[in-house]
Amino acid sequence: MTISRPVRGRSLRSELLLWQLGSLLLVIVALGGGTVLFTQNYVRSQFLDIRKSQAEAVLHGTDLALGLQDAADEQTRDDWMAHWREQGGAALLAGWNERGEMSFDALTLELAHAFIGEGGQPLFGEGEGVLNVEGEPYYWRSEVLFGGQQLAGQAVVAFSLPSRMNLLQAVTQQQFPLILGALAFALLSSWLMWRRLRRTLLDLEPADIAALTVRQRQLLSTVPDGVMLVDAAGMVTLVNEPAAQALGQPDLPGHLKQVWPQLAALPTGEELRRWPLPLAGRVVLVNLTPLREGGFLVALTDREEATRLAEQLTDTRRFIDAMRARTHEYGNRLHIIAGFLQLGRNSEALQVIQDELEAEVGLNQALAAVAEPRVAALLAGKAARAHELRLTLIIEPESEVPLLSPVQADTLVTALGNYIENAFEASAGEVRVGIGLDPYGLSAEVRDDGPGVPAGLNPFAPGQTSKGAGRGQGLAGVAALAQAVGGEVWHERQGPWTVFGLNLPLE
Incomplete structure (x- = not known):
């Protein structure tokens, strides 16, 4: 350019x-x-x-x-x-x-x-x-x-x-005072307009404004992510080249409802970070920043590309979290075994070892059909976390997860991670996880024996939570991510259980 x-x-x-x-x-x-x-x-x-x-x-x-x-x-x-x-x-x-x-x-x-x-x-x-x-x-x-x-x-x-x-001389002589008055008015109005424009334009001359515009375009042309500016009336007034390509080269200015309806449906009056949205058949992550003068600035990144770049780091972090929880739990068990041995109570020490072996075998059997490594690592880590919290996490034996695309795997891991953590906070003692395949794709359910969702509360809506200020964004992000990949989220009360579910179509 x-x-x-x-x-x-x-x-x-x-x-x-x-x-x-x-x-x-x-x-x-x-x-x-x-x-x-x-x-x-x-x-x-x-x-x-x-x-x-x-x-x-x-x-x-x-x-x-x-x-x-x-x-x-x-x-x-x-x-x-x-x-x-x-x-x-x-x-x-x-x-x-x-x-x-x-x-x-x-x-x-x-x-x-x-x-x-x-x-x-x-x-x-x-x-x-x-x-x-x-x-x-x-x-x-x-x-x-x-x-x-x-x-x-x-x-x-x-x-x-x-x-x-x-005639011209006569008209000129007759209208000469009027001409002088008009010239004086033009000079005065020009000076007043110049003062007003100077204040409005921050004391910048046309050449300075043009230079700022050139620098702005140069800056936007170097940004690899998409950037778009929406004014207070909801009109898209500026996009850089990556954003224009993602949006299909829209005619500007154009209303946001025509340019990107899914973004127009969001609550654009508050800041959003890494919000997943569908765009032209793929999922993008949206960072939205409201502007003081009205309107907002949007930065968008292709989610698949961001997922590929962060995949290794994300997997490493999850494995570290899982291993840390398991190491901590094993350390506690070793201290117990060592204590029994020092007290000469060998039978109790052997029983602890036997219980650990049976729990490990049970976890391995439950995860045997979970082929997606990120999901398996997450569930193993959550199992150790539940042990620390003195909760029981049961992974249904028939749970099955095939290998998934990066976006699908990330969606499932995000949903399970949020569901299980919320269940840990609400549970009275037991949390169950079930994942399986059906003719429509993959279904995942997390149930807990807690009190359930308060009446009239939509936990998937941004900012709606019973946990206090600053919460309520996790499940809203799960819902947006699931919608972006064509899935759906839901929750219901089934007898003593509160159930949160995810239906995910598979490619």
């Missing part, structure tokens, strides 16, 4: 500031452009209506036709035209009498040249329109005028219209 290293760039504060300012400028430009376009269309439409009314008033609402017709000389006509241009507000007012003599008044010569030819003739016939002169738009209208029934001549009137630049 190739992981690229983060590159340190701008700080979080500068990133937020640039982002907000850029967003604000885009909004201002978009709104300004939209406002200009709307204002231009609206204002030009309004201005056109106004200019048309003004042109109508100048051309027909005055005695302009009579002035063109009756003016005797050019100066008089020019004064006449200047008067009506000023009165009507036109940027250009030009007229020709019936003899073609021209008079005009214009704001600029460029405007006059746009409507009047070099020979003094009008460049436009009757009509109206919009013409750009030196980059400025003008509405114009040209008509032939009559004084009464007599032709007076032709007149052209032009009025200025607002340009895009003028």
Whole structure:
């Protein structure tokens, strides 16, 4: 897995500031452009209506036709035209009498040249329109005028219209305080957001967060066991490669009930250690650690692999425990025999030796059909332990255990060990163990003559026990392990006996 290293760039504060300012400028430009376009269309439409009314008033609402017709000389006509241009507000007012003599008044010569030819003739016939002169738009209208029934001549009137630049300048000047206020608000909100994010992100910059993420992925990639993170809502948000392979490459984030239903059914609010669970046709050991912020961290290990790695050590420990118990018991017997001999009571010494030989032969006969060495070692050790506790442990003579797979053997040994120890604590004097084969697999029962399980108590549920605080996990682990391999556990009261059982299917 190739992981690229983060590159340190701008700080979080500068990133937020640039982002907000850029967003604000885009909004201002978009709104300004939209406002200009709307204002231009609206204002030009309004201005056109106004200019048309003004042109109508100048051309027909005055005695302009009579002035063109009756003016005797050019100066008089020019004064006449200047008067009506000023009165009507036109940027250009030009007229020709019936003899073609021209008079005009214009704001600029460029405007006059746009409507009047070099020979003094009008460049436009009757009509109206919009013409750009030196980059400025003008509405114009040209008509032939009559004084009464007599032709007076032709007149052209032009009025200025607002340009895009003028509109933009007007909008900018009008909205400038608002723009300054928006920029100040963006700067203030950026600073406040930066302070809040800095506290939330533990004063880390984006490059620092990216570096932590890279290191986290590198760390998870080196862990051989599966690791997964579940948030407070029950969503699986992170898995490393071994966990992804075990879970079948789940789509993340995904709810735990879909990713791993058996884990979702556990009480995930408390810590679990080496809890067996089924996953994709095999058994895994789960270590679950609740997180302070909610959710929990899960580490999972293949149980078969863990069993193979610990098998030799586990077997050695059990044999040592068994031999230690038997050595201790033999030592006690030897002291008794030595005492009888010192007292000259040879017959009693011989009787003790005979009892020991008979007990050893009986144990060997009871374990003759137990082919699984770990189970045989466990039962031998428990027999010695029962002798120390002044209890009677009876292994049914017909007990039979074939060679088992590591997981099955571990399940049976775990169940028997917990059942027998609990029976020792509860028994009034006798504990019986029976193991046998049936058409469905292997069945094991441990019975004691104690008072039994209190009413309403489920001894296989986590934390439920009558033995006090800190107990109640052993049988819960047995139940989880049996369920993981397809078996079942049970308990019942049979007359004076309390019976705990295990049904284990065999491969």
